[in-house]
Amino acid sequence: MPKSLAPWEIERKLMVKTEDKTNVRYGHKPEERPAEEYMRYGVINLDKPAGPTSHEVAAWVKRILNLKQVGHGGTLEA
Secondary structure, eight states: OOOOOOOGGGGOOOOOOOOOOOOOOGGOOGGGGOOOHHHHHOOOOOOSSSSSSSHHHHHHHHHHHHHHHOOOSSSHHH
């Protein structure tokens, strides 16, 4: 029986069928997207520690990232 390889032992290659430029009016490739765009349209998956309220954590994120608006989806309490 052949030895099976662990996933990290498998050599992988990226195959590209064609290369093309993306017009920035229609977005960016993920690896070329500016951080400002991630913050404007992105989501932060935050594991809130016990203690501070959801409102406090949202205020901290707003202040640390210098954002105009921050919100959270429902309660963050455990």
